[in-house]
Amino acid sequence: MEEFFSRYKKELTWLFYAIATVLVFLFLREQLADKKASRIVQTLISGVLVGGIYGLVALGIVVINKASGVFNFAHGWMMVVGGMIFWSFFTVAEISVPGAVLLSTATMFMVMTAVSLRSLLEPRNLLIAAGGVLALTILMTVGGIELKWLHAIVGTFAGAILTGLIVERFTIRPLIGQPLFTAVLMTLAIAEVLHGVTQIAWGTVELNLPIFVNPETNRRFSVIRLDGLKDMLGGVTIVRVELVIAFVLAIVAFVGFIAFFRYTSVGLAMRATSEDQQLAQSVGLRVRVILAITWAVAAFLASIAGVLQGGAVGLSLNISFVALRVFPAVLLGGLESIGGAFIGGIIIGIVEQFGTFLNSSQQVGTDLAPYVVLMLVLVIRPDGLFGEKRIERI
């Protein structure tokens, strides 16, 4: 018997998948039998679109994990900080020039000293830094309120890079060579610090972030009504434009990052670093710089997610909890898989929505269903759907 299982392990696994799929299908068929087709389609649409935002959040967590092996519990608070920075630039008619200079200078200082402080002693680097400060400051302050999008995007970009680099330089870098668990605990501490910083800088009041507004009418984009399907589905089905925009941006980010990791030298270096930091260093890769880039990238991704979530429902400290809801998606897709993060996000989004559709009063959608799915998948595939299978030789 043992030999049989060992020999047909792969086939048996797929058989298990097939049986599980059939059972899930039969269960859903039973549960959905008396539901209107329009509701089922609507739930699916909502799940996919919400899942897109989850996927984007998951991507930031995976990027850090992929490069450094650290599971970043501070990602939710990096979302809040990014969203708040965007809000600060987006809703202010006149940007403070000294403030913009300060932000640009701090960002360029952190960028130029990613390797060491001595980098700034080289005239060429000093010139680059000065040019960077000038360019960022101009882009953040040029024109009036009509250029608020430019101000906000550049300001958020600089702020996110600065946040990521500060976190890496002062908290993660000193832990290189220490057990990974120490760095994971450090991210918990970072989360609390960012929490405090956010409160001091922006307070705790809910903020309106009107980014999904039609500039011609100054109103939020109308929903898309799928009236053509009304007769066929037996009811109205709608699509929220802001969620579609968020979803498209998420896809763009994923495609961009897959390409970045696969085709750029920095991306390849990140992959190498994630495999073995010491080995990467021994072949001449600057592990410190790569880690710094990784944290900056993750902070920028978190900022995008924070802005999109804040634009969809309002900007508040609660946004940080979205990252907690994304953890099942990250584990489901596989901790190191960029594509897995996206697909995991979509799956968890759909599962949440259908759980809520079938039983909202017991919070099945948010508190139970995602974790049951995650548990089942991890039992079958401990590394997640697309995670790298690790073989440890003893």
Next chain:
Amino acid sequence: MKRICFLFSLLAMVLIIAAPAMAQDMMDYPSELSECQVDLTGETLTIFHFGDLSGPYAFITQPVVSAVTDAVNYWNGRGGVCGAMLQQIYEDTGGNLEATQSAYDRFTSEYAEELDLLMLYSSSDGELLREQLAEDEIVSIISAGSIESLYGEDGMTPGWLYASNPLYINQFGSFCEFVAANPDTFPDPVIGFVTWPGAFGLAGTEPAADAYCSGLGVEVLDEPQIFLPTDTDILTQVQNAIDEGATILYTNSLATGPALIAGTLVDLGMESDITLAGVNWVMDTSVGILGQRVLKPNGLPSVDGMYGSMPFLWWTELSNPGIQFVTQQFAANERGPAEQNIAYLLSWAVVDSIIETYIRTVNAVGSLEAVTGADMRATVDSMEYSVLGGLVSHSFPEGMRDGTLNRIARLAYANATMTGPASGPEDALLIPDGSGGQLFVPIIIPLTDFMPVPQLRGQ
């Protein structure tokens, strides 16, 4: 922040126009506090409080600290209360019950002698500490509590917690009365809960409330539809309730919660078919601002016309001296516009209530050192007091632990002449939001007088 500044600058302007008498000199304290029979010079009265100042409810609770700070400074600047200086000691629990327990343990061990009265913020904290407060004989004041926190699991055992607002379940009952009394506005009323989870969110969903409402001809759906403060999309929950037959959606949520439901109704094109209502927190300024993200087809914000409980006076009711006074203090302390919410208002009221309780108790026992929790409880039980000149009523007769009066109000937006609600964007008061857009100015319109709430607990 700038946009909100504009809004509140305008509100401040409105206040000054409406109440010229209050605009110049600092007015007298509006409450008729009991006369001090004991000189407390050299003593210190401490206002203890802790709760969620940085977690999910932070955006509504943070002005608590500001209001208590302002009240403490106000009294200390005038020689204190009966000569005693005021101070506050507080802690942020972040909405975490373990932190709540830890704060309670610290307070009760470090301030065992002085801690006779404690101010709490949330129902969950109240439920956690109910038995401990009774055991340690500490009176606790909270703005609104759940049945379990105030009356125990059986709903019949008054504890040491007192709430100034009516129980959420009683607020819901009074809303049902309002619906039943207005059949033209609410034909065939069926209420579905679309609400947050937890002790607060589900506090109105009790069989007793359902039965009471049914008796009035208002059906209540069995299953609440629950959503989280972090939800991006709640179309599924709203559609579930509507599919079940709801014509009125009722929510125990705040800030983004009601705004999200209202926005979803507009998305579905059902804003004129389905009524939205909620507990007292839905009437807060934050909802009026966040609800502007989505506009109805008539051009007004999605939350325009939402019903809610209003068991206390509101900022715009300037004929009341308590409101005038708090408004004046708010301006004098240069508080940020975002703090002009429910919490700031009610915290001034709670401090006033605490001061009166201390004065009466010290008068009765002879000195501050001699005051015990039991003495404070006896005072609170017997006290009939109009807090801050009528802003809230403090009366807990016959074992009551929550407020007994409520009224129903409607959230609307001011018209351009500031004489009433706008009927559309054409006649609405619109102010620049600081980023090229415009903001509507939210106002609250009371629809009923203060009425006794039905007592639905323990049924």
